[in-house]
Amino acid sequence: MNAAGLPGFADHAFLRGIPAGSVARLAATATAVSFPAGRRLFEEGAPARKCWLLTSGQVALFLHAPGAEDLIVETLCCDDVIGFSWLAPPHEWQFSAATVTATEAFELDGTAVMALCDRDRDLGYQLAQRFLAAAVRRLHATRIRLLDLYGTPRARAGT
Amino acid sequence: MSAQAPPARYRVAARAAETHDTVTLRLEPVDEPIAPHRPGQFTMLYAFGVGEVPISISGGPAGPGLIQTIRSVGAVTRALCEAGEGEIIGVRGPYGTDWGVAGAAGQDVLVVAGGIGLAPLRPALLAALAARERYRRVTVLIGARTPQELVFAEEIAAWRDRGAEVQVTVDRAAVGWHGHVGVVTQLIGRAGVDPPATLALVCGPEVMMRLTARALADLGIAPGRIRVSLERNMRCGTAECGHCQLGPLLLCRDGPVVSYEQAAPLLSVKEL
Numbered sequence: 001m002n003a004a005g006l007p008g009f010a011d012h013a014f015l016r017g018i019p020a021g022s023v024a025r026l027a028a029t030a031t032a033v034s035f036p037a038g039r040r041l042f043e044e045g046a047p048a049r050k051c052w053l054l055t056s057g058q059v060a061l062f063l064h065a066p067g068a069e070d071l072i073v074e075t076l077c078c079d080d081v082i083g084f085s086w087l088a089p090p091h092e093w094q095f096s097a098a099t100v101t102a103t104e105a106f107e108l109d110g111t112a113v114m115a116l117c118d119r120d121r122d123l124g125y126q127l128a129q130r131f132l133a134a135a136v137r138r139l140h141a142t143r144i145r146l147l148d149l150y151g152t153p154r155a156r157a158g159t
Numbered sequence: 160m161s162a163q164a165p166p167a168r169y170r171v172a173a174r175a176a177e178t179h180d181t182v183t184l185r186l187e188p189v190d191e192p193i194a195p196h197r198p199g200q201f202t203m204l205y206a207f208g209v210g211e212v213p214i215s216i217s218g219g220p221a222g223p224g225l226i227q228t229i230r231s232v233g234a235v236t237r238a239l240c241e242a243g244e245g246e247i248i249g250v251r252g253p254y255g256t257d258w259g260v261a262g263a264a265g266q267d268v269l270v271v272a273g274g275i276g277l278a279p280l281r282p283a284l285l286a287a288l289a290a291r292e293r294y295r296r297v298t299v300l301i302g303a304r305t306p307q308e309l310v311f312a313e314e315i316a317a318w319r320d321r322g323a324e325v326q327v328t329v330d331r332a333a334v335g336w337h338g339h340v341g342v343v344t345q346l347i348g349r350a351g352v353d354p355p356a357t358l359a360l361v362c363g364p365e366v367m368m369r370l371t372a373r374a375l376a377d378l379g380i381a382p383g384r385i386r387v388s389l390e391r392n393m394r395c396g397t398a399e400c401g402h403c404q405l406g407p408l409l410l411c412r413d414g415p416v417v418s419y420e421q422a423a424p425l426l427s428v429k430e431l
Contacts, residue, residue, distance in 0.1 A: 062334055069333035072340045077349065100337055141342045145330045149364040150274035150304035152180065152232065159212055159233030 006032060009106055012053045013079040014130055022123040029112035034104050041082070041097040048093045049110045051083030057103025061095045074138065075100060081134050086110035166205045166249025167193050169225065171242050177310040181275055182240040183217060183228045186248060192223040196253035198260060198282030199388065199416040202227065203396050205249030206238035213393035214239070215279035215415070216253060219286065225250065228278035228310065254396040256416045258283040258386060263358035267296040269350065271371050273343055273363020277301060277310050279388050279415070280362050288321045298350050299325045302343030302363065306336055326350070343367065344374045354379030361419075362388040369426045372419040385419035 006027045009015070015023055035041070035057070042048065044064060052059075059082055061073045073095055076082050085093050087110075117124030169186035176182055193202065196216050204227060205211040212235045218226025231240040242248060260268060260283045268287050272280050287297050299318065303309040306329055315325050326346045328339035339346065343363075352375075359375050361368050368387045375385050391403040391410050398412035406425045408414060 058339070060334065060340065069335070072332045072334060072336060075328075075338075075340045077339075079349075098334075141345055144342045144344075144366075144370065147366065148304070148330070149367050150302070150308065150330065159236055 006030060006106065008032075008055060009053075012055065012106065014053050014081050014134070018123065018126045022120060022126065025116055025120060026108075026113065026123065026127075029109045029116060030106045031109075032104070033107045035099045035102065037099055037101050037103075039099045039103075041099065042093045044093055044096045046093050048083065048085035048091050051081060051086060051108050051110060051113075052105040053108070054078055054080050054082060054103065054105045057105075058100040059097055059103055060100050061097050063095055070096075074141075081131070083110075084131065084135060087131060164251060166203070166211075166251045167191060169248050169250045171244050171246045171248060172224065174242065174244060177228060177312075178308045180232075180240070181228060181230045181310055183226060183278075183310075184239070184242065184248075185218075186225040186227060186250065188223050189247065193225075193250055193252055195220050196225075196282075197257035198286050199257040199279060200253040200255045201279070201393070201415060202250050202252035202254065203393070204229070204239055205251070206235050206242070207247070207249060209238040210235040211249070211251075211394075212236055212239070213254075213390070213396070213411070215388070217278040217281045219282055219289070228275065228281075230275050251396055254393075254411050255414055258360050258416050260286050260358070260360070263287075264293045266294065267298065267353055267357040268294050269352060269357050269359045269375075270297075270299045271302075271343060271347070271359065271361045271363075271375075272299070273302045273367040273371075274304065274308070275310055276361075276363030276367075276388070280360055281311060283360055284318065284323065288318065288323060291322045295356070296351075296353075297323045298352075299323050300343055300346040300350060301325070301327045302346075302367065303327065303329050305329050305331050306338070324350075342370075344370055347371070347374050347378065352378055352380070354381075357384065359385045361385065365389070365426065368422075372423070372426075376419065382420035382423060383418050386416050387419055387422050388415045389417060389422060390415060 009027050010023045058077045060075050062070045168189040172187040173185040201213050201215045203211050204214045214227050217228040229239045231237045270280050361371050372385050393411045394400045394402040396411045398409040403410040
């Protein structure tokens with residue numbers, strides 16, 4: 001499969017700016033997939049070997065909580081990438097993920113992407129930059145949520 | 160109106176709990192009503208025997224009554240939140256500047272609300288929806304702590320029916336929530352904003368407004384077309400007492416709605 005055989009792949013926001021030849025080689029590791037609402041993409045603790053470039057729909061990352069409802073950590077949608085755990089040891093999913101709505105994506109085979117990046121270091125650098133940027137964006141967003149901005153404000157005199 | 164003007168008496172005609180700590184009151188005048196208000200203005204509400212606080216008006220300007228949404232955070236707001244139907248509340252105002260939504264005719268209106276910040280934005284949204292044909296896209300992005308702490312949740316479907324695109328995100332939710340989970344700034348990039356033709360109205364906690372306004376400016380919206388609603392310790396409402404000073408601004412007169420162009424240099428000064 002090359003990028004021409006995978007319509008929309010080369011235009012995905014995550015890949016913007018990567019040379020066409022590299023994108024075409026990356027396309028060989030990718031498959032266009034569609035999921036109905038409620039489909040589990042991966043389970044916490046299972047081996048992590050894939051990632052997805054979302055093109056439509058919405059996916060929830062969540063955490064199992066014993067004796068309680070599962071807690072959604074974050075939702076992701078169009079133009080987002082989901083699945084970082086394949087990149088670093090222990091290569092296990094740290095959260096679970098399921099589609100909230102019908103979702104379309106490009107599914108990348110992490111093992112094949114790693115092998116490709118070992119051969120094509122420029123592509124590896126480009127992808128590393130993009131994964132890092134996505135991780136930094138999510139770190140910033142998580143830090144803001146940690147501030148609990150909408151929590152009960154401290155009462156001031158006269159309020 | 161001077162600071163010494165006595166409050167007009169209003170009767171609580173209806174009381175609706177928005178969340179565990181937030182209540183919307185419908186107030187009807189007992190005597191002469193206060194002057195008509197514009198979207199974004201506030202009143203001073205007096206819980207007799209307890210004290211007086213500034214509260215944004217959360218309803219449209221039609222009729223002599225007032226809609227005010229109050230979060231219980233101290234003695235006065237707690238007394239107002241607990242006011243039952245028939246109880247008398249004092250009202251002074253309306254005070255301050257407005258959102259200026261009428262000036263965005265022919266353009267997009269983007270409303271970004273955090274928590275109870277949706278309350279002062281609601282009159283601007285209702286005004287835009289009441290004249291829906293005058294505007295291009297009307298987009299509403301709402302951030303809340305949890306789905307249970309979302310104010311005006313029951314109105315969102317009606318806003319969509321009237322032509323608004325509404326996205327809601329919360330900080331925490333259990334599986335089963337079908338909105339977004341994340342910070343409201345994450346919705347901005349997905350909203351399809353047309354920067355040169357957008358008036359952005361932002362209200363929420365000050366840190367949220369700062370981050371949101373910065374994200375909107377980064378998209379290319381001119382700071383003068385981003386408006387935020389600032390709150391300080393409003394007392395007189397007539398720019399006489401100085402309690403609400405923020406740098407060169409007396410927010411009861413020069414605010415609460417100011418442009419990000421004015422606000423940006425002030426929002427990052429710790430001493431203010």
